[in-house]
Amino acid sequence: xxxxxxxxxxxxxxxxxxxxxxxxxxxxxxxxxxxxxxxxxxxxxxxxxxxxxxxxxxxxxxxxxxxxxxxxxxxxxxxxxxxxxxxxxxxxxxxxxxxxxxxxxxxxxxxxxxxxxxxxxxxxxxxxxxxxxxxxxxxxxxxxxxxxxxxxxxxxxxxxxxxxxxxxxxxxxxxxxxxxxxxxxxxxxxxxxxxxxxxxxxxxxxxxxxxxxxxxxxx
Numbered sequence: 001x002x003x004x005x006x007x008x009x010x011x012x013x014x015x016x017x018x019x020x021x022x023x024x025x026x027x028x029x030x031x032x033x034x035x036x037x038x039x040x041x042x043x044x045x046x047x048x049x050x051x052x053x054x055x056x057x058x059x060x061x062x063x064x065x066x067x068x069x070x071x072x073x074x075x076x077x078x079x080x081x082x083x084x085x086x087x088x089x090x091x092x093x094x095x096x097x098x099x100x101x102x103x104x105x106x107x108x109x110x111x112x113x114x115x116x117x118x119x120x121x122x123x124x125x126x127x128x129x130x131x132x133x134x135x136x137x138x139x140x141x142x143x144x145x146x147x148x149x150x151x152x153x154x155x156x157x158x159x160x161x162x163x164x165x166x167x168x169x170x171x172x173x174x175x176x177x178x179x180x181x182x183x184x185x186x187x188x189x190x191x192x193x194x195x196x197x198x199x200x201x202x203x204x205x206x207x208x209x210x211x212x213x214x215x216x217x218x219x
Contacts, residue, residue: 002076003072004029005069006019007053008032009041028072028076032069033053033065034068035064035071036064042124042128044121054121054123054199057129057216060095066088066091066095069088070084095213098216102216115135117135118135118137119137119169119172119177120136122200123197123199135157151179162189163191166191167195167196168197169196170199170201171198172199198215198219203218
């Protein structure tokens with residue numbers, strides 16, 4: 001490929017090291033999250049120096065990624081730079097409209113119901129940006145295992161606060177989320193699967209959900 005983009009912030013694990021070496025050799029390989037100011041980044045508790053990589057969940061933050069793409073494309077293909085800049089500007093306008101849309105939709109949820117329980121901690125930026133309390137069963141990595149104590153604590157929270165729904169993710173096994181449903185039922189509280197969210201993956205190629213705009217809209 002002439003140009004390769006990746007998220008960065010350790011999302012890709014060891015593959016990130018390969019991308020960094022390719023960039024050092026002069027290839028056009030760019031981490032799109034590099035344009036996001038460090039002061040914006042969230043660091044999970046107990047993991048200093050390892051920011052949460054799920055920055056795309058805040059639409060305003062992802063506008064900076066658009067700038068990173070435009071700059072890299074201009075470097076790789078200077079003759080097309082004006083077109084890339086124009087397209088980036090047009091896309092940022094779409095993202096601004098999307099951000100306002102998300103805020104309007106979330107505002108329709110009663111404040112006491114703005115609790116999002118999902119399979120893993122992929123929605124912290126979403127929660128901070130749009131005023132939703134987010135609780136993930138697993139950590140920010142899908143390779144981490146949820147402990148029994150973590151599941152039981154979430155079950156207790158669901159029952160005590162009468163949370164009506166939890167959500168599965170398209171790219172994460174749903175066994176822990178279903179354990180929450182079963183645990184709450186055992187305590188006399190019905191919790192349903194509210195739907196499937198996109199976290200570390202978008203929808204199928206060629207669909208609305210297979211685009212960034214559509215993924216956020218769906219969620």
